[in-house]
Amino acid sequence: MEYVIVNFASSRSVFVDGKQSGATNTIFRVGPGIHEFDLGMPLDYYPRQKRVTIQGTNALAPAVIHFDQLNPS
Numbered sequence: 001m002e003y004v005i006v007n008f009a010s011s012r013s014v015f016v017d018g019k020q021s022g023a024t025n026t027i028f029r030v031g032p033g034i035h036e037f038d039l040g041m042p043l044d045y046y047p048r049q050k051r052v053t054i055q056g057t058n059a060l061a062p063a064v065i066h067f068d069q070l071n072p073s
Contacts, residue, residue, distance in 0.1 A: 003062035
């Protein structure tokens with residue numbers, strides 16, 4: 001298993017390959033390989049999705065994926 005953390009300004013569900021798989025700003029596990037990450041609805045973030053190869057991670061050194069907020073409050 002591999003480890004990722006998806007950074008975003010607020011707590012949101014994270015979708016990996018179209019399935020809810022974790023939450024922003026927390027470490028969660030995914031299988032090794034190429035995955036598409038997004039934050040679902042509402043579409044108040046960019047980029048809309050990220051396609052990332054995940055390999056060689058561990059719980060202390062997860063892959064870091066960052067989304068920015070559109071029109072932050």
